[in-house]
Amino acid sequence: QTEPNQPIASAEPGFVRVRGARENNLRDVDVDVPRDRIVAFTGVSGSGKSSLAFGTIFGEAQRRFLESVAPYARRLIAQGSTPHVDEITGLPPAVALQQRRGAPSSRSTVGTLTTLSNLLRMLYSRAGSYPSDATGRLDSDSFSPNTAAGACPRCHGLGIAHDVTEATAVHDPGLSIRDGAITAWPGAWQGKNLRDVTAGLGYDIDRPWRELPQKDRDWLLFTDEQPVVEVTPQRDRVAKPYKGRFWSAKSFIMHTLADSKSEAQRNRAQRFVETAPCSLCGGSGLTRAALAVTFAGHSIAELNDMPFAGLADVLRPTAELKTAGAARSDRSSGELTEVAVTIASDLLARIEVLVGLGLDYLGLSRATPTLSPGEMQRLRIATQLRSGLFGVIYVLDEPSAGLHPADAEPLITVLEQLQASGNSVFVVEHNMDVVRRADWVVDVGPGAGSNGGCVLYSGPVGGLSGIEESVTRPFLFASSADAPPRRVARDPQRWLGLRAVSRHNIQNLDVDVPLGVLTAVTGVSGSGKSSLVGGVLAEKALHDDAVDRVVQVDQKPIGRTPRSNLATYTGLFDAVRTTFAATDEARERGYDAGRFSFNVDGGRCPTCLGEGFVSVELLFLPGSYAPCPDCGGTRYNAETLEVRYRDASIADVLAMTVDEAAEFLGDVAVAARSLDTLRKVGLGYLRLGQPATELSGGEAQRIKLATELQRARRGHTLYVLDEPTTGLHPADVRLLVAQLNSLVDAGNTVVLVEHEMSVVADADWVIDMGPAGGDKGGRVVVAGTPEVVAANGDSRTAPYLAAALG
Ligand code: ADP
Ligand code: ADP
Ligand code: ZN
Ligand code: ZN
Numbered sequence: 001q002t003e004p005n006q007p008i009a010s011a012e013p014g015f016v017r018v019r020g021a022r023e024n025n026l027r028d029v030d031v032d033v034p035r036d037r038i039v040a041f042t043g044v045s046g047s048g049k050s051s052l053a054f055g056t057i058f059g060e061a062q063r064r065f066l067e068s069v070a071p072y073a074r075r076l077i078a079q080g081s082t083p084h085v086d087e088i089t090g091l092p093p094a095v096a097l098q099q100r101r102g103a104p105s106s107r108s109t110v111g112t113l114t115t116l117s118n119l120l121r122m123l124y125s126r127a128g129s130y131p132s133d134a135t136g137r138l139d140s141d142s143f144s145p146n147t148a149a150g151a152c153p154r155c156h157g158l159g160i161a162h163d164v165t166e167a168t169a170v171h172d173p174g175l176s177i178r179d180g181a182i183t184a185w186p187g188a189w190q191g192k193n194l195r196d197v198t199a200g201l202g203y204d205i206d207r208p209w210r211e212l213p214q215k216d217r218d219w220l221l222f223t224d225e226q227p228v229v230e231v232t233p234q235r236d237r238v239a240k241p242y243k244g245r246f247w248s249a250k251s252f253i254m255h256t257l258a259d260s261k262s263e264a265q266r267n268r269a270q271r272f273v274e275t276a277p278c279s280l281c282g283g284s285g286l287t288r289a290a291l292a293v294t295f296a297g298h299s300i301a302e303l304n305d306m307p308f309a310g311l312a313d314v315l316r317p318t319a320e321l322k323t324a325g326a327a328r329s330d331r332s333s334g335e336l337t338e339v340a341v342t343i344a345s346d347l348l349a350r351i352e353v354l355v356g357l358g359l360d361y362l363g364l365s366r367a368t369p370t371l372s373p374g375e376m377q378r379l380r381i382a383t384q385l386r387s388g389l390f391g392v393i394y395v396l397d398e399p400s401a402g403l404h405p406a407d408a409e410p411l412i413t414v415l416e417q418l419q420a421s422g423n424s425v426f427v428v429e430h431n432m433d434v435v436r437r438a439d440w441v442v443d444v445g446p447g448a449g450s451n452g453g454c455v456l457y458s459g460p461v462g463g464l465s466g467i468e469e470s471v472t473r474p475f476l477f478a479s480s481a482d483a484p485p486r487r488v489a490r491d492p493q494r495w496l497g498l499r500a501v502s503r504h505n506i507q508n509l510d511v512d513v514p515l516g517v518l519t520a521v522t523g524v525s526g527s528g529k530s531s532l533v534g535g536v537l538a539e540k541a542l543h544d545d546a547v548d549r550v551v552q553v554d555q556k557p558i559g560r561t562p563r564s565n566l567a568t569y570t571g572l573f574d575a576v577r578t579t580f581a582a583t584d585e586a587r588e589r590g591y592d593a594g595r596f597s598f599n600v601d602g603g604r605c606p607t608c609l610g611e612g613f614v615s616v617e618l619l620f621l622p623g624s625y626a627p628c629p630d631c632g633g634t635r636y637n638a639e640t641l642e643v644r645y646r647d648a649s650i651a652d653v654l655a656m657t658v659d660e661a662a663e664f665l666g667d668v669a670v671a672a673r674s675l676d677t678l679r680k681v682g683l684g685y686l687r688l689g690q691p692a693t694e695l696s697g698g699e700a701q702r703i704k705l706a707t708e709l710q711r712a713r714r715g716h717t718l719y720v721l722d723e724p725t726t727g728l729h730p731a732d733v734r735l736l737v738a739q740l741n742s743l744v745d746a747g748n749t750v751v752l753v754e755h756e757m758s759v760v761a762d763a764d765w766v767i768d769m770g771p772a773g774g775d776k777g778g779r780v781v782v783a784g785t786p787e788v789v790a791a792n793g794d795s796r797t798a799p800y801l802a803a804a805l806g
Contacts, residue, residue: 020086046448046685111364145285361774374402390422526773555697654689698727
């Protein structure tokens with residue numbers, strides 16, 4: 001990495017020196033971590049890696065930053081967000097890139113997340129080709145559907161319209177208005193009244209609808225104006241003239257939907273409304289004026305919908321107009337100006353990073369809630385790369401999570417670029433391929449929770465080979481001799497045939513999924529694994545006689561509020577509350593199990609309503625939480641806490657880890673069974689009361705799996721899992737795989753999307769999707785035993801799988 005003739009100063013890194021760290025389970029840790037290097041923090045789940053990298057190092061950097069910008073924040077910081085550490089020196093500012101905590105807003109897109117949309121808008125504003133009748137250049141905001149200037153007036157920028165259209169409002173354009181062309185108008189006298197008003201306004205109500213000028217048709221159907229005219233009732237000589245108000249078909253329908261008391265009326269109105277891409281802006285959410293501006297012959301909406309690979313091709317010719325002399329422009333087009341070249345080059349450089357990271361199939365308009373965590377994290381990392389920051393510590397949470405080994409390699413290159421531009425890159429990581437590429441490793445352990453919390457080793461990667469007690473060591477320096485003997489592959493009992501499957505990038509695919517065995521679905525990011533497994537398979541299997549039940553064990557949160565936690569989710573808390581209610585003390589006081597709930601009035605703290613936290617509005621941290629001042633975060637009122645079971649209050653139990661609770665509640669049968677399964681999936685380190693909102697996706701998934709295991713019987717259940725090994729140390733992966741195999745041995749089927757090749761090598765069957773992502777994927781490259789897939793010359797998975805097979 002460093003050239004031999006570079007000055008010593010840059011080869012000798014400075015150090016972040018941590019002294020006396022006691023955050024969570026850390027045991028008074030002293031450690032020196034080099035700056036300006038890539039440092040991997042390793043150790044089993046719950047060993048304390050995150051407590052050191054995020055809780056201590058990032059936490060302290062964040063605290064210093066907050067203190068400098070908001071002195072009044074000190075009071076709040078004193079309440080709990082100060083890391084427990086004696087001293088840290090040599091600490092630069094830090095940026096944390098953590099995975100999937102909290103849902104992104106639904107209006108956010110790949111373009112807004114990466115800020116590439118800003119640049120593209122600037123390109124159109126300053127360097128687009130304007131139509132000859134344009135009055136002037138539009139500003140950047142006019143190209144955003146999220147601004148008042150840019151939003152399409154019909155759909156308000158949403159791109160979707162609940163709309164009355166000519167087709168929904170007029171069923172037979174051969175009819176005249178008098179004969180009822182406008183079907184959406186009401187019937188009976190109300191409809192006759194509107195026809196008379198229309199005639200009174202000077203419209204010809206006897207010509208067939210299709211012969212009326214478009215301008216008149218649009219006005220009659222869509223106007224918001226409600227002129228009042230004097231009407232002479234036609235064909236009715238006895239009635240007197242009167243004043244009548246005009247309603248367009250659309251205003252009548254919208255008014256009925258919003259205000260009518262009659263359900264029958266509302267149902268009738270609904271028939272004239274369609275939910276579709278907005279007809280005015282074609283779904284882009286933009287104004288006509290913005291859509292008329294082009295670059296390289298495309299509107300901004302077209303570029304927004306294009307995959308990055310195509311977008312790069314559009315921008316490249318402009319970006320490569322290198323000579324300033326070539327750049328010129330006329331009044332209507334800026335495409336050949338230096339501004340165009342500058343912005344296009346910048347865009348292209350940033351898009352090429354995304355393409356290099358394997359994200360060529362995504363486009364700017366993709367909504368962020370549809371992205372996988374692995375896609376999201378790479379977008380964030382790529383965005384940071386171009387932010388121009390240096391001298392910063394980036395702290396990353398498993399950057400390789402969710403990545404096929406072929407996608408992990410370019411990611412490591414990007415991390416190296418972040419480091420080369422003068423930053424420190426600290427990664428909490430389980431992927432040994434990434435750890436091997438780091439400059440330095442900090443191994444935390446040896447076990448989880450109170451059995452961990454020590455730094456076993458801090459130094460260049462090779463040195464860890466001498467640390468006997470490290471659980472990481474055998475995986476980092478593995479030879480195939482260390483791997484457990486491979487099982488004999490099981491034979492499928494039956495096959496589930498999926499025929500003519502189409503979903504996202506999958507078109508008309510036939511695939512057979514074996515039942516009664518463990519199948520791994522592999523493939524690079526975007527190849528269609530989740531679309532096949534989480535989408536099609538789960539749905540189709542429900543209708544197959546050989547499958548009784550389909551259980552999707554996904555990474556979605558187990559709850560959206562801090563009130564949910566693993567104890568409530570698994571049902572184990574019911575047993576705990578019953579146990580407390582059965583104590584002598586509780587009986588004397590007349591406390592039932594409900595008294596020990598923090599979800600209902602009675603036993604809970606009235607100030608925080610059982611949440612343990614109160615929200616604090618702070619300028620730079622919207623929605624920050626601080627421990628409740630009344631119950632100190634225990635969630636309960638003082639009387640409830642007086643009731644003790646074996647010397648522990650209910651709050652004490654919630655504060656226990658699963659491992660601790662398994663001992664403490666060993667003779668409460670129902671609780672013991674739950675706790676046992678939680679330990680078997682490697683969650684012994686979690687606290688029972690840890691809020692659902694603080695759990696990672698992988699932890700949520702393993703809690704769901706444990707909940708299934710505790711109720712599992714012999715049967716024909718199909719378990720579908722998306723990357724269950726995310727967030728797991730290789731040692732924990734072995735535990736998890738043993739659990740999945742026990743499900744199969746009990747007669748069930750397990751299908752998992754998986755990138756961890758040691759798991760794929762151990763599967764009975766492998767379905768490899770590809771060959772690449774997006775349009776270039778969606779097919780089965782090869783399906784068969786791991787050996788068959790590993791030998792396939794077209795599979796991008798094959799070389800990695802072959803290596804794992806040894
Ligand atoms: P790792 O990153 O190695 O998986 P962590 O640093 O997240 O481990 O956790 C180390 C220990 O600290 C675990 O026992 C965990 O349950 C505990 N812990 C983590 N976060 C908290 C918290 N907010 N409050 C209390 N204990 C925690
Ligand atoms: P994988 O699981 O292999 O990473 P996915 O099944 O998530 O792949 O995606 C396959 C393709 O379908 C990709 O091109 C992806 O962009 C697209 N895709 C996935 N989800 C959606 C969605 N909700 N809307 C539109 N396209 C999607
Ligand atoms: Zn619109
Ligand atoms: Zn409280």
